[in-house]
Amino acid sequence: MDNIQQIAARYRSQVEEAQQELNRVQQRIYRIGTLRVVLFVACVAGLIYFWDESWSVLCAIAVVTMLPFLLLIKRHNRLFARKDYLEKKVEVNQQELAALDYDTSAFDGGNEYTDPTHLYTFDLDVFGQRSLFQYINRTCTQPGKVRLASWLNKHLENREEIVRRQEAVRELAAEPVFRQRFRILGLLYKGKKADENELRAWAESPSIFRKRRVLRLLPALVTGVNALCLLAVVFGLLSGTVWGVVWMAFVVGSFAFTGKVTKIQSVYGKKLQILGTYANLLKLMDKQDVQAPLLKSIKEEIGGEQRKASQSIRQLSKLMNELDQRNNMFMYAVLNGCFFWELRQIMRIEAWKEQHAAELPRWLNAIGEMDALCSLGTFAYNHPGYVYPAFTDKPFCFRGTALGHPLMHRDRCVRNDIDIAKRPFFIIITGANMAGKSTYLRTIGINYLLACIGAPVFARELQLYPARLVTSLRTSDSLNDNESYFFAELKRLKLIIDKLQAGEELFIILDEILKGTNSMDKQKGSLALIRQFMTLQANGIIATHDLLLGTLADAYPDDIRNFCFEADIKDNELSFSYRLRPGVAQNMNACFLMKKMGIAMTE
Missing domain, CATH: 3.40.50.300 (P-loop containing nucleotide triphosphate hydrolases)
Known part of the structure; x- marks a missing residue:
């Protein structure tokens, strides 16, 4: 078993390694940023210089300069994501080093759970500044924080349940890489206190659009009409002007749904951003091999090998991100005029909800349970001299x-x-x-x-x-x-x-x-x-x-x-x-x- 000095040395090593990689990533970001500027300037200068040349020459210049430019944007975004991860990794390990020296000021003390009438938490300084909760708390999600606080507010009284949790804590204490990656991924977008309740409320709310059969058929009908108009124009059976009038009528008609879609997006759009984080956490949980019965039951809650919650939640996160394209007015007009895309997209989200709504609360519970157990696992890891009773x-x-x-x-x-x-x-x-x-x-x-x-x-x-x-x-x-x-x-x-x-x-x-x-x-x-x-x-x-x-x-x-x-x-x-x-x-x-x-x- 490691002692405190060895644990501190491991945290310092993590800080140094992460800082070194962070420096390399920042240098790559700078180089790629500079190269993007060069490509963009080269594109503009080339187009100006060869403006009198043929279109094929101008297209060749644009392709040669802008295609690498667009590829570098994708690479740049990945590097920025890695930079954020490494910065958080440095911060997390520095916090643990401070905690080994009894400085837990970086952690949430759960002040909102302070209750002078409680059977024991107020007397024992379980919540608040310099409290037991602040000393233990390493949760990175709101469901995890709520779960850990509930465990402290109402401890177990059944021997078998306590032993099951002990086994899970023992196993997680021996998995510092998993615990730390779980915490970092959760902290990259931690969300807000109301997120969990609002996600549950959204999952339980009835569908607005899919419940009407006419609306379910409308996007297919609009798409079919546009396809027929396009064929008619190609074969000279219809003028482009007439098709343009039809297309514009569809754009105007789509406004009938815009208000309700905007309301749904404004209420739940930002809340559902947390789903990207939850999908990453669930994927990490999927990959982790576990032995403790309690950990196995948590993995069963998120689908096991049959239907992975991480894939389902990532799908919803993707649908919500795609819906954000309606914020671009040009894309909004084109897509709605051609496909009634806005209505189609919101009904795809409602279809996801109808399929998975009953499972979402269970997935949130699983994330919260794992998050709280990881906190106890870190507590056990940081205290090698402690014993399990x-x-x-x-x-x-x-x-x-x-x-x-x-x-x-x-x-x-x-x-x-x-x-x-x-x-x-x-x-x-x-x-x-x-x-x-x-x-x-x-x-x-x-x-x-x-x-x-x-x-x-x-x-x-x-x-x-x-x-x-x-x-x-x-x-x-x-x-x-x-x-x-x-x-x-x-x-x-x-x-x-x-x-x-x-x-x-x-x-x-x-x-x-x-x-x-x-x-x-x-x-x-x-x-x-x-x-x-x-x-x-x-x-x-x-x-x-x-x-x-x-x-x-x-x-x-x-x-x-x-x-x-x-x-x-x-x-x-x-x-x-x-x-x-x-x-x-x-x-x-x-x-x-x-x-x-x-x-x-x-x-």
Whole structure:
């Protein structure tokens, strides 16, 4: 297995190689651009110089200069596409290098998913700036981003489903070339937030033109009439003027459909540009050989070997691009007058929709699933020291060694253990301010969440039973709802009790119960709450400053265990080990710190 230094070296190598090729491509673009200018000038100069010569000479000059010119345009466009790809490749690898050093500012933090009322995401900083989502997120499509956010918002609770996703993540972690190419292709045109919904809406909308049989026959009729007129003119049976009048009548008649076609094109034309990107991603997925059952099922969703989604979507993208020719007024008049081309083209698009509309949402889901899995695969690849947890069917279990917080620097993170092997069981953690209680709770919560979405965790080893995670670490008041801090906390605790009474299996993490009331109320209420948790066969961790809660271990010797984070005072200096220790905390630091800061302590 590679270490961090080897992974960083690989990213740097990718940057250097891509930059070198980019320099070569830019030089070719410059040379071809210069040659095109030379050919164009030569064509103009040759035509001017030989203007008095025969038409055959002028045509020869035009062919000799303009044919290479047109071929070079095609080559130029390909080079520009390659240039865009290489620039994005340099950017992507530079972002990964920064991410290895915990700079994830280049990635989307999913601020729109921040929800203070969520069961755990707000407490654990799952969304927002410097969040877990921003740390993991490498999605390159809107469906992928939505899928990854939904996994974090509602983690899996079924052991088999988690293991299936783990297998897919393991396989993708070992495919850095595929993952990176997938991300680059997706980022070349990432699209907008509304694209997926609007594509689905378009796929579900009824056909406007093909539902009328007369309109389906009209383009063939116009084409046939024009063909007959042409033959009649050739054989002298009809004058060209009459055919011109007929042709112009067709052009004018085509205006009857222009308004509706323009509306469809304006609403969906730009949205469907994303289909070119999706076609490239689907083609890449088609070519990738996969072994994990989940990855195989995704490939089945996009057609497998029988009917490839990439070909179908590329066909639609081509039809939409061809429709754009109507924006050229000359082409618009010629094509509509001869073939009713605009109507024919929009009905070809409707025919595609009738054939594939039911499959399009499935293809979008497959792209989103692969995109989100690639994010987890990159996360696993970038963290070679992480492990995939094992899962047990026995409720409840959460046993791990050397757990650390993924957002804390790997070289400075103090790692601790956890051991919950039965139901009911609670760990009560006491300790001084700043000693590490809250960080430990978030470390436990984040690793539990990572495990339940199929990702590796920051631990030496971990085994768990996947129950629903619920936290109360950062309850806030709400001025808009006229809700006090204390009442908000009570609502969260009531929600937990209701879920337990309904038979739901929960893993509960609480920080300082009932901190919005006086100490006597807080003590009495906290003791009653924990006793109720025991009655309801619950599992979890509670951090508190109230040392009296430590006495509950005497009443429940098999079901409650005390641990603490101590503040060590030596030679009139305060230090923290951030190490979890058995027992109830003995040292508190508030008075010590107040004295150190010159705040008088009176008896």
